[in-house]
Amino acid sequence: MFNSLIISTLLFSLEKYGERNAFCIEGEYYSYARLKKRIAAVRKVLHNVSAENIGLVANDDLDTYASILAVWMEGKCYVPLHPDQPLDRCMDIIAQVEITTILDSSKSTRYRNNDVIITSTLNDENELLFPQKQTDNGLAYILFTSGSTGRPKGVPISRGNVAAFVDSVEKLGITLKPEDRCLQMFDLTFDLSVQSYLLPLLAGACVYTVSYKEIKYQAVFALLDEYHLTAALMVPSVIHSLRPYMEEISIPEMRYSLFCGEALNIDDAKAWYECVPNASVWNLYGPTECTIYCTAYRMRVFCSDKQTNGNVCIGKAMPGVKTMVIDDKGIPCTTGAKGELCLAGAQLTQGYWNDEKKNKEAFFVANDGTRYYRTGDICACDALGDIEYYGRKDSQVKVNGYRVELSEIECVARNYYNGKKAVVAVVTDRGSGNTIKMAVEQAEGNNGFELKSFLQSKLPSYMIPREIHFLKKFPQNTNNKIDRKLIKEIIG
Structure with a gap:
């Protein structure tokens, strides 16, 4: 599937749409012909590299x-390394995957001890070599998400997984055209970026990107306003941030307006409708483990949308995906009963990178032989089969679309305090996403500045607590465990 749906289609786009724009990056356009030459230049060097996984x-x-x-x-398979995240974190990813070859377009690289190919120094090549034979079982990319052990955990996505996703989106009826102008607002370490560059390139459309250096909602507003984009996948927190400016936003050209990455607030969605009156608006859901997104709800715009506690419904399983809501005993829930959402199908990863313990916790085989993934999300199915979203069952949260294990932040903080307790609490402001706040018990010196500097050296910026509170002693519940709920109320 990957060869026919993706590689062959990409080659077709590169040849047929040579004079059309493939990318608009920081206001500069690049044609498909230019893209083809740069692909050929990188391929010429990679052709002699034996490693399968490329940083x-x-x-x-x-x-x-x-x-x-x-x-x-x-x-081969790519493993993205964020240029602005701590080097220690990136080196940990390199060590976990045993990466020996890194592609870097920077003028200079910080990966001095690795075999680094500086792609910006490569000369253009006009001849594009015939693609290597590949199977759907091989990996397309490995993304690292926040991990509960204090280390990021790898999610390998196969070429077959990506092909199944593309096929499923097409069957939904979301089809781009060469004339489309498409937003790509995500860092390439975030899996939503894959849909945002891949689907437009398959259609011969133009991709308008947002740099990791920019404030996301401001950059998105500028692109929407200047270029009147016709297709956009965004995290809901972006439109919440745009609420004060919505009277200035009018994009009748927008054909597809998609949301994914965190819960979509119904009030924000209704306000956005006015900005994109002709768009097909979708709320999508999916963890990295099930390849980008795997359930979809087409919003009604002029009618009442399904919502629970202000969160828009996440719809039904996309073609090729299976969903099941189970109770604490693993028994499928009846209609309307809340439980944990589980996913299966061709988009599902084969498991975490070198982490059999986590695989046993996260995946299971049902009585019919189907392998499912436990999402950790509390949901319920209504009488029509649509899935209502209630929130998380564990310490994992979404911050600006990024999945964050609070225990990873705690683990790093405990290292700073040589094992002393630290609790991370999340305060949710209705409609505006999550804010991370930390509580520390009896921290000597109460030096929040030094602690925050230490966290910044180990964690990406979206995982850094906005506030740090020092408590003389953590409250405990009746089971003599740390009362996280009460701590959250104290520091909220």
């Missing part, structure tokens, strides 16, 4: 996108 410094430039496509055409 990729995730810059916002043409060479980085060309490198992704070159890696795929060589039958």
Whole structure:
């Protein structure tokens, strides 16, 4: 499927749409012909690299996108390394995957001890080599998300998983055209970026990118206003931030307005309708483990949308995906009963990277032999089969669309305090996403500045607590455990 649905279609786009724009990056356009030459240049070097998993410094430039496509055409897998995240974290990812070759478009690289290919120094190549033979079982990319052990955990996504996703989106009826102008607002370490560059390129459309250096909602507003984009996938927190400016936003050209990555607030959605009156609006859901997104709800716009506690319904399973809501005993829930949402199907990863313990916790085989993933999300199915979303059952939260294990932040903080307790609480402001706040018990010196500096050296910016509170002693519940609920009320 990957060869026919993706590689062959990409080659078709590169040839047929050579004079059309493939990317608009920081206001500069790059044609499909230019993209083809850069892919060919990277492929020429990769052709002699034996490693299967290739590190990729995730810059916002043409060479980085060309490198992704070159890696795929060589039958290899890319592992994105965020250019602005702590080096220690990136080196941990490199060690976990045993990466030996890194593609970096930067003028200089911080990966001095690795075999680094500086792609910006490569000369253009006009001849695009025939793609390497590849199977759907091989990996397309490995993304690292926040992990409960204090280390990021790898989610390998196969070429078959990506192909199943593309096929499923097409069957939903979401089809782009060469004339479309499409938003790509996500860092390349975030799986929603894959849909945002891949689907437009398959259609011969133009991708308008947002750099990791920019404030997301401001950059999105500027692109929407200047270029009148016709297709956009966004995290809901972006439109919440845009609420004060919505009277200035009018995009009648918008054909598809998609939301994913965190709960969509119904009030924000209703306000957004006025900005995109002709768009098909969708609320999508899916963890990284089930390849980008796997349930879909087409919003009604002029009628009442389904919602629970202010969160828009996440709809039904996309084609090729199975869903099941189970109770604490693993028994499927009846209609309307809340339980944990589980996912199965062709988009599902084969498991975490070198983490059999986590695999046993997260995946299970049902009585009919189907392998499911436990999402940790509390949901319920209504009488029509639509899935209502209630929230998380564990310490995992979404912050600006990023999945964060609070226990990872706690683990890093405990290392700073040589094992002393630290609790991370999340305060949710209705409609505006999550705010991370930390509580520390009896911290000597109560130096929040030094603690925050330490956290910044180990964690990406979206995981840094906005506030740090020092409590003389953590409250305990009747079971003599730390009362996290009460701590959240104290520091909220």
